Amino acid sequence: AQSVTQLGSHVSVSEGALVLLRCNYSSSVPPYLFWYVQYPNQGLQLLLKYTSAATLVKGINGFEAEFKKSETSFHLTKPSAHMSDAAEYFCAVEGSASKIIFGSGTRLSIRP
Amino acid sequence: DGGITQSPKYLFRKEGQNVTLSCEQNLNHDAMYWYRQDPGQGLRLIYYSQIVNDFQKGDIAEGYSVSREKKESFPLTVTSAQKNPTAFYLCASSHLGQGNTEAFFGQGTRLTVV
Numbered sequence: 001a002q003s004v005t006q007l008g009s010h011v012s013v014s015e016g017a018l019v020l021l022r023c024n025y026s027s028s029v030p031p032y033l034f035w036y037v038q039y040p041n042q043g044l045q046l047l048l049k050y051t052s053a054a055t056l057v058k059g060i061n062g063f064e065a066e067f068k069k070s071e072t073s074f075h076l077t078k079p080s081a082h083m084s085d086a087a088e089y090f091c092a093v094e095g096s097a098s099k100i101i102f103g104s105g106t107r108l109s110i111r112p
Numbered sequence: 113d114g115g116i117t118q119s120p121k122y123l124f125r126k127e128g129q130n131v132t133l134s135c136e137q138n139l140n141h142d143a144m145y146w147y148r149q150d151p152g153q154g155l156r157l158i159y160y161s162q163i164v165n166d167f168q169k170g171d172i173a174e175g176y177s178v179s180r181e182k183k184e185s186f187p188l189t190v191t192s193a194q195k196n197p198t199a200f201y202l203c204a205s206s207h208l209g210q211g212n213t214e215a216f217f218g219q220g221t222r223l224t225v226v
Contacts, residue, residue, distance in 0.1 A: 098209065
């Protein structure tokens with residue numbers, strides 16, 4: 001069965017610093033992977049998705065993620081954090097019967 | 113504008129009452145989902161539907177019921193059997209097919225038991 005694990009429930013970085021949010025997946029078949037962002041009291045918005053076309057995926061708001069099969073990872077990065085990046089981020093994988101399985105989320109805080 | 117609409121945004125329920133949360137989409141998506149979100153627990157799947165008049169239980173279906181009489185609509189009823197219903201509820205929809213399941217989410221309904 002497919003699953004994702006997000007390492008770190010809370011990450012805090014300084015404004016302008018590198019953002020790195022970690023996600024590892026488990027899948028017996030080539031996975032389809034997603035990163036979503038959620039701002040307080042709102043729904044989730046897709047940041048980017050991996051569907052095997054390219055291992056480095058660029059998304060909205062300057063985020064990108066790299067699919068590494070050897071490490072079963074799909075970490076999310078952004079070179080320079082902005083205050084507006086403060087939110088909760090979810091990694092997800094497409095499961096059986098097209099269900100979407102979410103990780104437990106990582107809350108990103110940005111220090112001025 | 114295409115999208116997915118949840119209503120109401122806030123809902124208060126008395127002990128022993130059933131309440132229904134609305135979810136409508138005009139994206140022509142086949143699949144619709146209901147998730148429950150509690151602090152620190154991510155999103156847990158309650159029910160999902162891939163076709164009209166058919167739906168499947170997710171991981172935490174007890175105390176909830178759904179219907180899918182129209183492609184556009186997937187209402188969720190929180191019954192009195194749900195012992196701890198206070199949570200943030202999210203509805204989503206997507207196409208079906210491998211790699212095609214990018215989910216679109218509504219803005220959520222925050223349910224509080226009073």
